[in-house]
Amino acid sequence: MSDSNILEVKDLQVHFPVTEGLLKRQVGSIAAVNGVSFHIKRGETFSLVGESGCGKSTTALSVLKMQSVLDGQIIFDGEDITHHSPAQMRGIRRKMQMVYQDPFGSLNPRMKIGSIIGEPLRVHGMAGDKTRYHARIASLMKTVGLLEDMAERYPHEFSGGQRQRICIARALALDPKLIICDEPVSALDVSIQAQVVNLLMDLQERLGLTYLFIAHDLSVVRHISNRVAVMYLGKIVEEADRDTLFKSPKHPYTKALLAAVPEADPEVEAQRAEQLIIGEIPSLRSPPPGCTFHTRCAEAMPICKQQAPDCRTDGASSLVCHLYS
Amino acid sequence: MNPLLAISDLSVTFATDRGQVQALDGVSLSLNAGETLAVVGESGSGKSVTALSIMGLLGDSGRVSDGSIEFDGEDLTKVSGQRLREIRGNQIAFIFQEPMSSLNPVLTIGTQVAEPIWLHHKKSWSEAFEQAGELLRRVAIPDAVNRLEDYPHQFSGGMRQRVMIAMALACQPKLIIADEPTTALDVTVQAQILSLLKNLTKEANSSLILITHDLGVVARYADNVAVMYGGRVIETASARELYKNPQHPYTEGLMASIPKLDGDPGSRLYTIEGQPPDLSNLPSGCSFNPRCPHAQDKCIMTKPTLSEVAPNHLRACFGYER
Numbered sequence: 053m054s055d056s057n058i059l060e061v062k063d064l065q066v067h068f069p070v071t072e073g074l075l076k077r078q079v080g081s082i083a084a085v086n087g088v089s090f091h092i093k094r095g096e097t098f099s100l101v102g103e104s105g106c107g108k109s110t111t112a113l114s115v116l117k118m119q120s121v122l123d124g125q126i127i128f129d130g131e132d133i134t135h136h137s138p139a140q141m142r143g144i145r146r147k148m149q150m151v152y153q154d155p156f157g158s159l160n161p162r163m164k165i166g167s168i169i170g171e172p173l174r175v176h177g178m179a180g181d182k183t184r185y186h187a188r189i190a191s192l193m194k195t196v197g198l199l200e201d202m203a204e205r206y207p208h209e210f211s212g213g214q215r216q217r218i219c220i221a222r223a224l225a226l227d228p229k230l231i232i233c234d235e236p237v238s239a240l241d242v243s244i245q246a247q248v249v250n251l252l253m254d255l256q257e258r259l260g261l262t263y264l265f266i267a268h269d270l271s272v273v274r275h276i277s278n279r280v281a282v283m284y285l286g287k288i289v290e291e292a293d294r295d296t297l298f299k300s301p302k303h304p305y306t307k308a309l310l311a312a313v314p315e316a317d318p319e320v321e322a323q324r325a326e327q328l329i330i331g332e333i334p335s336l337r338s339p340p341p342g343c344t345f346h347t348r349c350a351e352a353m354p355i356c357k358q359q360a361p362d363c364r365t366d367g368a369s370s371l372v373c374h375l376y377s
Numbered sequence: 378m379n380p381l382l383a384i385s386d387l388s389v390t391f392a393t394d395r396g397q398v399q400a401l402d403g404v405s406l407s408l409n410a411g412e413t414l415a416v417v418g419e420s421g422s423g424k425s426v427t428a429l430s431i432m433g434l435l436g437d438s439g440r441v442s443d444g445s446i447e448f449d450g451e452d453l454t455k456v457s458g459q460r461l462r463e464i465r466g467n468q469i470a471f472i473f474q475e476p477m478s479s480l481n482p483v484l485t486i487g488t489q490v491a492e493p494i495w496l497h498h499k500k501s502w503s504e505a506f507e508q509a510g511e512l513l514r515r516v517a518i519p520d521a522v523n524r525l526e527d528y529p530h531q532f533s534g535g536m537r538q539r540v541m542i543a544m545a546l547a548c549q550p551k552l553i554i555a556d557e558p559t560t561a562l563d564v565t566v567q568a569q570i571l572s573l574l575k576n577l578t579k580e581a582n583s584s585l586i587l588i589t590h591d592l593g594v595v596a597r598y599a600d601n602v603a604v605m606y607g608g609r610v611i612e613t614a615s616a617r618e619l620y621k622n623p624q625h626p627y628t629e630g631l632m633a634s635i636p637k638l639d640g641d642p643g644s645r646l647y648t649i650e651g652q653p654p655d656l657s658n659l660p661s662g663c664s665f666n667p668r669c670p671h672a673q674d675k676c677i678m679t680k681p682t683l684s685e686v687a688p689n690h691l692r693a694c695f696g697y698e699r
Contacts, residue, residue, distance in 0.1 A: 103563035211652045241419035241653055242590055246634035246646035253645065268564060271593070275636035275646070294642060312568040314593035316635050318616045321597040326572060329565045332535050 057127075058230055058262050059115065060091040064124035066110050070337065082336045084110045086286035088124075089363075092230070097256065097263040099273045101309070102283035105333055108266045111283075112232045115264065116148060117141050129229060146176055149223035153235035155215035159207040165218055166203030169193065172225040192221040196251060213244035220251065224259070232264045237272060249276060270313045274298050282306045285336060285344040292369035303373050304349045305329075343374065351375060379450075380407040381551060381584050382431070387444035389423075389430050398657045400426045402608045403444070405683065408601075410551070413575065413585040415599035415616070417592065417631075419653045423608040424588045428554045430454075431586075432471055433461045449551060467497040470545035472574075474557040476537035480529040486513070486540055487525030493547045512543040516573060535566035542574055549581055556588045571598055592635055596620060604628050607654045607664030610683065614690040624692040626669050663694070671697035 066085035069078045085107040092098040100108040113119035115126060117136060126134045133144055149172075152158040159168055170189045173179045180188075190200045196217040207215060216236060223231050233252070237245040249272060255261055267273050273280060274294060281291040282305065290303040301307045308329040314321060331348045334340055340347045346356040353374060361374045389401040401423045408414045418424040429435055431446055433453060446453040449468065453461065465471075473479040481489060490509035494500055500508070506525065513521035516539040529537060538558060545553050555574065559567035575598050578585045587599060595602055595616060602619045604612045604627070612625040623629040633647035651668040654660060660667050666676040675695050683691040 103565060213652065242592070242631055243419060243634060243649040243653065246648045247650075249636075250645050250648060253643070270564075271636045275640070275642050308565060312564045314568075314591075314597035316592040316596050316620070316632070316637070318596045318599075318620050326568075328569050328572060332533055332566060333563070 056093050057091045058094045058129055059264070060125075060127040061111070061115065062089050062125040062127075064088040064111065064114060064126070065122040066107070066114055066119060067122045080337070083286050083339070084336065085114065088283070088286070088288055090281055090288065090291060092262055092264060093278075094229075094262055095256070095260055096278040097265055097276050099265040099267060099277040099280045100283055101267060101270060101273055101280060103268065103309075103333055105285075105336060106283040107286040108283050109234055112150075112234055112264060112266055116145065116150060116232065142176070146172075146226045147228050148230040148232065149226065149228040150232045150234065151216070151219050151223050151236045154239055155212055155219055156207075156239075158219055159215055161207050163206075164203065165193075165198075165205055165207065165210075168207070168218060169203075169221045169225060172222060176226060178226065188225070192224055195224065195255070196221045211244075212240050213247055216240060216248050217251065220248075220255070224255070227259075228261070230262045230264065232266070234266045235268070236265075238267065238269055245272070252276065270298075270310065271316075282309065285334065285339055287344065287372065288363075288370070289345065289372045290370070296369060302371055302376060304351050304375070305345050308348075308350075343372075380447075381410045381412075381449060382406070382408040382586075383445075383447040384427070384431070385445055385447070387427070387430065387446065388442045389426055389435065389439055390442050391435075391439045393438070393657070395657055399442075399659075400439070400608055400656060401430070403682075404605075404608070404610050406603055406610060406613070408552070408584050408586065410584055411579070411582045413578070413587060413598060413600045415587045415589060415595040415602045416605060417589060417595055417602060418605035419590060421607075421653055421656055422605040423656075424605050425556055426608075427605070428471070428556050428586065428588055431554065432465055432469060433458075463497070466493045466550075467548045468550050469552045469554065470548070470550040472538075472541050472545050472553065472555040472558045474560050476534060476541050476561070477529070479541060480537060482529055485526050485528055486532070490525075490540065490543050490547060493544060497548050509543070509547070512547055513540070515546070515577065516540070516543045518543075534562055535570060538562060538566075538570050539573070542570070542577070546577055546581070550583060552584045552586070553578055554586045554588070557590070558587075559594070560589075560591075567594075592631065604631075607659055608656060609664070609680075609693060611665070611694070612690075612692040613683070614687075618687070618690050622687070622690075624686050624690065625665075625694050626671055626697065627665050628692075630668075673697075 064085050067081040067083050070080040070082060072079045088111055102108050110119060114121050166189050169192055170185060179185045189203060193200055198217055237248050277294045279293050280297045281288045284305050290306045301310055311327050329348055334347060342358050343356040343361050346352040355374050361372050361377060363370055363372045364377060384404055384406045387401055387404040391398045391400055404427055416424045430441060441454045487506055487509050490512055491505040494508050495502055495505040510522040510525055518524060518539055559570050599616045602616050603610050606627050612628050623632050630649040649668055654664050662677040662679055663681050666672040681693045681695050683693045686692050
């Protein structure tokens with residue numbers, strides 16, 4: 053693996069058991085993530101997009117090893133962590149942190165802000181003496197644009213945007229290399245989203261962070277990402293650099309997804325022909341045979357129903373579709 | 378032509394543990410037949426309270442303290458509870474954000490769609506039930522007639538929202554109010570639901586009030602827009618005019634803060650500093666003044682009222698140089 057990659061995921065498989073009856077007998081399994089491969093270069097923002105149930109969050113949790121993996125390989129910072137024990141993972145998690153979607157559910161209401169931000173330092177035995185510990189918390193709060201004297205307050209005294217800043221400060225406490233952001237702005241008001249997006253970009257520039265960004269809001273993804281992968285039913289169907297993906301999407305699902313998102317401009321919208329994607333996402337319990345998107349695809353061919361398409365890649369971008377093979 | 382709905386100077390207060398909170402402060406809106414009006418605002422701006430007060434659904438703690446809601450020649454703030462029940466679900470229908478919690482889990486879909494028809498149109502139950510099947514077909518539920526006996530949990534989120542639309546359309550209402558109808562849904566399903574709603578209301582020449590925070594949705598579906606902030610309407614215009622020529626600094630800031638298609642990726646977004654106001658502790662004067670880059674002394678002393686800046690384009694601002 054080349055040194056420029058901070059994370060490499062190869063052929064990741066995550067299955068959930070399906071149980072039945074009182075004794076929870078396993079009757080089958082759901083492939084929530086079904087052969088996902090990608091890599092993230094140091095200092096870039098890589099986004100996973102897709103609709104609910106596509107496996108984007110499960111992929112992120114697997115990278116953190118908060119989700120058991122059936123098969124595949126996860127290489128972080130040159131180290132194969134696929135079979136690491138929880139104890140081994142403790143050291144690794146110092147270098148990868150997470151920011152969650154819901155800034156209300158992810159902060160302990162009984163802890164003061166300073167203590168929340170300092171918790172990773174205490175857990176990992178990096179708190180040091182009292183003066184250094186408090187100085188570190190103060191500097192983290194300053195970094196994310198919070199005032200130092202807020203450290204003695206409780207989460208309920210803060211608005212959604214400020215809470216997300218607290219979550220970001222906590223994620224930064226251990227000087228991580230990779231931050232996984234799972235829908236970090238989607239719970240926030242529109243006028244606050246831009247503040248948090250700017251903060252994430254500033255921090256990346258200043259601290260050389262790498263982001264794995266998970267979102268369904270494509271306008272934010274387009275703004276913040278270097279490369280984007282589109283997921284559908286547990287698989288990556290298209291991956292490309294940001295400009296290629298947004299300007300000339302190839303996979304019919306990517307096209308449909310882009311067309312479904314309204315642009316905030318009535319003039320553009322008036323000229324846009326409405327092209328609706330038919331149907332809804334099929335159940336993962338019984339995914340369609342062949343290409344899993346064929347049931348909703350406007351360009352489906354006979355072969356799509358029978359045979360799953362292979363992944364065609366040229367290093368920079370990849371595509372899983374019979375139309376281009 | 379008289380507007381179908383004219384809200385003038387509406388004020389609503391809620392009794393809370395911390396005393397009286399004024400959720401709406403002199404809201405005025407009007408809507409013509411067949412028109413789609415988007416009400417845009419952030420949490421706490423008063424957009425949902427406006428919708429609930431039209432329906433008379435403010436609950437025990439809320440009350441209209443001032444103003445009127447003229448709907449089709451009647452002031453809804455003055456009519457009896459009996460009359461309001463006749464109007465609700467019949468002439469004005471409501472579609473809520475959460476399709477799961479707004480359907481009764483122990484009644485079949487058919488029963489729930491047939492109920493308003495049976496109740497308001499005095500049809501026999503079997504006729505109403507038959508009509509329910511027809512409605513489900515119109516909202517494109519596959520195999521509609523056979524699904525009448527199904528329960529809500531057997532439907533997906535998008536399908537449940539289709540059922541909600543079928544219920545709303547059941548009595549051919551003059552006005553449909555949809556409060557964030559697609560926020561809980563995926564984008565491809567959102568597009569299906571909104572265009573279905575738009576097409577069906579257009580067919581029936583019904584009016585639609587679309588409450589949303591998504592400026593993309595507004596751009597695609599609305600004719601006119603009202604922007605709310607801190608319990609007041611601060612700007613109204615046609616959608617095209619508002620996006621091209623926003624006149625209130627808050628609207629202008631909102632438009633600038635969303636990433637644009639032709640924008641420069643990787644650049645910093647425009648931000649409105651600060652937080653949306655707390656309704657129990659509103660700043661004096663214009664409630665946007667603490668966040669406004671153009672605030673003057675006047676803005677802290679007095680509340681600006683809506684005035685015309687261009688034909689059919691109103692804003693509540695003392696004006697500023699850009």
